[in-house]
Amino acid sequence: MTALCLAAAQTLSQPGDLPANIERHCAFVRTAAAAGVELLLFPELSLSGYEPDRVAGCVVDPAGSPLAPLRALAQRHRMILVLGAPLASANDRPHIGAIVLFADGSHAVYHKRHLHSGEERWASAGAADAACFPLGTERFALSICADSSHDQHATAAAATGASLYLAGVLLSENAYPGDCAKLQQHAATHGYAVLMANHGGDSGGYVAAGRSALWDETGRRVGATPGRGEQLLVVRKAAGGWQTEVHGL
Numbered sequence: 001m002t003a004l005c006l007a008a009a010q011t012l013s014q015p016g017d018l019p020a021n022i023e024r025h026c027a028f029v030r031t032a033a034a035a036g037v038e039l040l041l042f043p044e045l046s047l048s049g050y051e052p053d054r055v056a057g058c059v060v061d062p063a064g065s066p067l068a069p070l071r072a073l074a075q076r077h078r079m080i081l082v083l084g085a086p087l088a089s090a091n092d093r094p095h096i097g098a099i100v101l102f103a104d105g106s107h108a109v110y111h112k113r114h115l116h117s118g119e120e121r122w123a124s125a126g127a128a129d130a131a132c133f134p135l136g137t138e139r140f141a142l143s144i145c146a147d148s149s150h151d152q153h154a155t156a157a158a159a160t161g162a163s164l165y166l167a168g169v170l171l172s173e174n175a176y177p178g179d180c181a182k183l184q185q186h187a188a189t190h191g192y193a194v195l196m197a198n199h200g201g202d203s204g205g206y207v208a209a210g211r212s213a214l215w216d217e218t219g220r221r222v223g224a225t226p227g228r229g230e231q232l233l234v235v236r237k238a239a240g241g242w243q244t245e246v247h248g249l
Contacts, residue, residue: 004138004237006164007037008197008212010225013049015203016058018066021047025083026069028232031247033077035234039135041197043168044112044145045096046084050170050204052122055094060085062099062107074101080135082142084168087111089124096123098142098168100133108133112144114153119146129153132160140164141192145171148182158190167196176209180221188219193242200229216242 009028014020025042032040044050048058060067060083067083074081080102087097087109095111096119102108111126130153132141141157141164148154148167157165165186171179180196187194194215199208213224214235223244225231232247 003239004038004136005036006039006041006195006235007032007035008195008214008233008235009040009042009046010198010200010210010212010229010231010233011043011046012201012230013046013199013203015049015051016054018047018058018060021049022066022069024230026073027249029070029073029077029079029081031232031249032234033073033079035232035247037079037234039080039082039140041082041166041168041195042084043197043199044084044170045086045203046168046199048086050199050206052204055086055096055122056092058086059088059094060099061088062101062109067099067101071101071105074103075105078103082166082168084144091124093122093124095126096144097126098144100142110142110144112147114147114150116146129156130160130162132157132162135164138163140166143167145169148186149179154186154190158192163192165190165192165194167194169196169198170203170206171198171209172206173209176211180213184215184219184221187215187217191217193217193237195235200231214242214244
């Protein structure tokens with residue numbers, strides 16, 4: 001019997017096109033719902049694309065009308081959605097954020113705590129060291145890309161009692177090996193499972209590697225998508241451990 005079912009949405013984001021990206025996010029939600037997914041994780045800035053010149057014009061209001069279709073799907077399918085989006089800040093440089101849409105219609109947000117070098121020119125860092133939320137008997141903490149390269153972020157997540165570390169990222173082919181090694185290290189060090197959702201195609205000039213993946217509580221990579229392109233990595237936890245399967249869109 002499956003005790004928990006999560007998924008990583010490996011998306012192709014259209015630069016700065018919120019309506020088109022929301023439509024594709026809805027398609028992922030429907031595919032995930034058919035697989036029995038309880039929580040669906042999207043990559044960093046999945047709703048806007050990783051587009052430094054465009055994000056300020058793509059700031060998303062978590063309670064705004066553009067996200068109404070996704071809020072409705074979250075409630076209909078009793079699914080938690082973790083969306084990557086630019087979020088408003090106190091200045092003209094938005095936060096690189098995650099929007100959590102819950103099945104009861106409520107929402108929460110997390111702001112990327114550790115910016116990648118150069119992102120400070122167009123984005124604002126968040127103030128919270130960790131954000132952790134309940135999922136049945138589990139607790140999930142959020143990470144956005146460069147967050148996971150800082151050991152203190154993973155440690156702060158563990159201190160909240162997280163049993164799952166969910167990382168929405170944009171990892172290029174060059175960055176993929178090193179960043180995945182850190183995610184594997186965090187899983188082994190802190191004893192939580194790590195789910196990573198990467199972009200499935202190029203964004204902001206970066207050649208995204210795809211290969212979204214899951215590491216179990218020992219740091220063993222259980223499974224991953226086979227490459228680039230739109231794919232859904234479904235991960236199931238049961239008494240015998242984790243299993244993964246890949247679905248096309």
